[in-house]
Amino acid sequence: MKFIDSILKEGRTFYPSHEFSRRAHIKNFQEYSRLYKKSVENPEAFWAEKAKQLDWFRKWDIVLRNDMGFFKWFEGGYLNVCHNCVDRIVKSGKGKKAALIWEPESGEHKTYTYEELLKEVCRLANVLRKLGIKKGDVVEIYLPMIPELPIAMLACARIGAIHSVVFAGFSSDALKDRIQDSSAVLLITADGSFRNGKVFPLKDNADAALKECPSIKNVIVAKRANNGISMSDGRDFWWHELVNDAEDFCGAESLHSEESLFILYTSGTTGKPKGILHTQAGYLLFAYQTFKWVFDIRDNDIYFCTADIGWITGHSYIVYGPLSNGATIVMYEGSPTFPNPDRFWRIIEKHKATIFYTAPTAIRALAKEGDEWPNKCNLSSLRLLGTVGEPINPEAWMWYHEMIGKKRCPIVDTWWQTETGGILISPLPGATPLKPGSAAKPFFGIVADVLREDGSKAGINEGGYLVIKTPWPGMLRTIWNNPEKYKSTYFEKFGVYLTGDSARIDEEGYFWIMGRIDDVIKVAGHRIGSAEVESSLVSHRAVAEAAIVPYPHDIKGQAIYAFVVLKKGFEKSDGLREELRNHVSKTVGPIAKPDKLQFADDLPKTRSGKIMRRILKAVAEGSRDYGNIMTLADPGIVEILAKDRI
Numbered sequence: 280m281k282f283i284d285s286i287l288k289e290g291r292t293f294y295p296s297h298e299f300s301r302r303a304h305i306k307n308f309q310e311y312s313r314l315y316k317k318s319v320e321n322p323e324a325f326w327a328e329k330a331k332q333l334d335w336f337r338k339w340d341i342v343l344r345n346d347m348g349f350f351k352w353f354e355g356g357y358l359n360v361c362h363n364c365v366d367r368i369v370k371s372g373k374g375k376k377a378a379l380i381w382e383p384e385s386g387e388h389k390t391y392t393y394e395e396l397l398k399e400v401c402r403l404a405n406v407l408r409k410l411g412i413k414k415g416d417v418v419e420i421y422l423p424m425i426p427e428l429p430i431a432m433l434a435c436a437r438i439g440a441i442h443s444v445v446f447a448g449f450s451s452d453a454l455k456d457r458i459q460d461s462s463a464v465l466l467i468t469a470d471g472s473f474r475n476g477k478v479f480p481l482k483d484n485a486d487a488a489l490k491e492c493p494s495i496k497n498v499i500v501a502k503r504a505n506n507g508i509s510m511s512d513g514r515d516f517w518w519h520e521l522v523n524d525a526e527d528f529c530g531a532e533s534l535h536s537e538e539s540l541f542i543l544y545t546s547g548t549t550g551k552p553k554g555i556l557h558t559q560a561g562y563l564l565f566a567y568q569t570f571k572w573v574f575d576i577r578d579n580d581i582y583f584c585t586a587d588i589g590w591i592t593g594h595s596y597i598v599y600g601p602l603s604n605g606a607t608i609v610m611y612e613g614s615p616t617f618p619n620p621d622r623f624w625r626i627i628e629k630h631k632a633t634i635f636y637t638a639p640t641a642i643r644a645l646a647k648e649g650d651e652w653p654n655k656c657n658l659s660s661l662r663l664l665g666t667v668g669e670p671i672n673p674e675a676w677m678w679y680h681e682m683i684g685k686k687r688c689p690i691v692d693t694w695w696q697t698e699t700g701g702i703l704i705s706p707l708p709g710a711t712p713l714k715p716g717s718a719a720k721p722f723f724g725i726v727a728d729v730l731r732e733d734g735s736k737a738g739i740n741e742g743g744y745l746v747i748k749t750p751w752p753g754m755l756r757t758i759w760n761n762p763e764k765y766k767s768t769y770f771e772k773f774g775v776y777l778t779g780d781s782a783r784i785d786e787e788g789y790f791w792i793m794g795r796i797d798d799v800i801k802v803a804g805h806r807i808g809s810a811e812v813e814s815s816l817v818s819h820r821a822v823a824e825a826a827i828v829p830y831p832h833d834i835k836g837q838a839i840y841a842f843v844v845l846k847k848g849f850e851k852s853d854g855l856r857e858e859l860r861n862h863v864s865k866t867v868g869p870i871a872k873p874d875k876l877q878f879a880d881d882l883p884k885t886r887s888g889k890i891m892r893r894i895l896k897a898v899a900e901g902s903r904d905y906g907n908i909m910t911l912a913d914p915g916i917v918e919i920l921a922k923d924r925i
């Protein structure tokens with residue numbers, strides 16, 4: 280019996296334009312295939328060749344070593360990640376190039392050139408050293424999307440401190456748990472942050488957490504919102520006062536390739552967050568190379584990524600990947616709908632962004648607001664679009680392609696995880712024909728596959744476990760404080776890296792992510808991935824977003840319960856409910872027809888935008904056992920959903 284049945288039928292293909300391909304780093308599919316083959320025949324040679332593009336203080340002795348299941352890359356080599364992201368770019372003559380264009384919610388943007396960035400980073404690095412921070416110390420960073428955030432990360436990297444960024448929208452409890460787990464000695468935060476024009480009391484939250492965090496000796500506070508805060512004498516210092524007295528240059532520490540660079544706790548839709556550890560050289564090289572080729576970066580690009588730096592996307596593709604490529608980054612402080620739902624499109628217009636990278640959840644939320652918002656903006660500067668974080672439903676892909684890319688821009692649907700450090704499966708924009716909803720092909724050096732429960736290879740279009748069969752430089756090295764969990768979570772089941780996602784590979788070798796394995800539903804003997812049924816619902820013109828979960832059914836075992844958010848201008852009605860159920864039946868087949876369909880105004884999501892199906896499952900079952908809902912972006916919606924349950 281097949282492990283997961285594939286029911287999605289998607290036959291459209293889009294080819295890169297001749298113009299795009301001609302100028303791209305990887306120019307056609309043959310070139311990709313040839314290079315890919317070479318890269319997986321000898322990944323060590325491939326990565327060693329690429330690693331020469333970085334500045335090393337000492338060259339490595341050995342490219343890859345398997346140390347009892349813990350993988351080490353470039354051992355014996357010494358470098359500095361901050362030096363490679365800033366000094367190296369200044370040295371190459373790009374000191375006057377814009378590194379960071381910061382767009383605050385209020386709109387008066389500020390630009391930092393690479394030279395200016397170097398100075399700010401050095402000053403803070405000197406401050407950190409003066410406060411006694413040494414190589415290997417953990418620095419907790421709880422900052423909103425302000426320039427101080429990447430500056431703080433780079434300053435840590437410069438002196439060999441390990442940064443652990445906590446998303447600034449998290450509560451004091453979440454901050455406390457992470458500080459306690461990482462034993463951080465210093466906290467960098469801000470007085471407050473702006474979201475939808477309102478001030479969020481960041482320092483108050485931090486103070487509440489710190490009551491139970493004795494490991495923290497000092498706090499550096501960046502001034503952003505000017506909200507009145509209390510400063511604890513001898514413990515807390517203002518960022519601007521400290522850097523005022525600091526020298527403009529600070530030497531970069533020479534660090535072994537496998538020294539720790541950062542800990543980042545997974546956003547996690549289930550269970551306790553895990554502290555994912557990334558190290559120096561392999562992570563940097565992987566972020567550098569994937570950014571260069573997946574985003575096909577050129578010197579005059581203006582790259583806008585909407586992720587928060589509190590997530591891995593921000594670490595790898597706002598900070599380390601783009602900077603090590605000498606790119607110009609647009610970083611936005613606030614909400615996508617402030618003051619109107621065209622803010623992203625306005626930012627693209629204002630800064631003439633050429634590359635735009637966002638999440639399917641944002642695309643669906645903005646599509647829901649109507650076409651008039653993007654239509655009022657000049658988006659002609661764009662040449663490439665990207666998505667990350669969830670499966671993108673083919674219809675959301677089409678909207679993105681037509682309304683934002685104006686049918687000109689390739690879309691790179693990039694599949695990866697906090698654990699993978701960088702993109703593992705994605706089209707290359709000048710080379711790969713695109714299929715809406717498919718993340719296409721593995722990146723160079725990546726051996727991805729789909730396995731059945733018994734570990735055998737799944738057939739064509741047969742859904743199963745997505746695994747990565749060989750190590751890659753950007754992979755996590757361990758779970759902080761929990762090496763046993765690293766082994767059991769990722770390697771125990773098949774002996775190769777288990778992603779936790781379900782996927783299928785089509786007849787042309789394209790990967791289709793079907794959702795998390797935990798979200799697979801078993802209906803009347805069929806196993807169905809959440810993404811496919813949701814994509815069918817989203818393909819209806821009235822639907823903005825959808826999530827499906829199982830609920831117990833006497834005859835079928837499990838049946839499908841759908842939650843549906845409508846687009847603006849559509850009314851909830853019994854007629855529409857029937858129409859949507861039938862639409863699924865018609866487009867993917869009767870087995871996938873939801874038995875129940877509830878209209879909702881919003882879905883429960885993690886703060887990084889992922890739908891929490893675990894909570895919807897409890898709602899559908901009529902259980903009140905939701906587990907921890909405090910990590911939700913809006914915990915209030917759970918009760919509303921439960922009240923409207925059908």
Ligand code: PRX
Pocket residue numbers: 545546547591592666667668669670671692693694695696697698718778779780792794795887
């Ligand atoms: O389920 C996959 C989904 O996001 C998970 C990783 O989440 P996180 O560690 O928070 O990192 C998000 C940013 C890289 C994956 O296991 N996911 C991510 N990208 C895609 C995706 N699912 C489908 N298509 C994608 N492009």
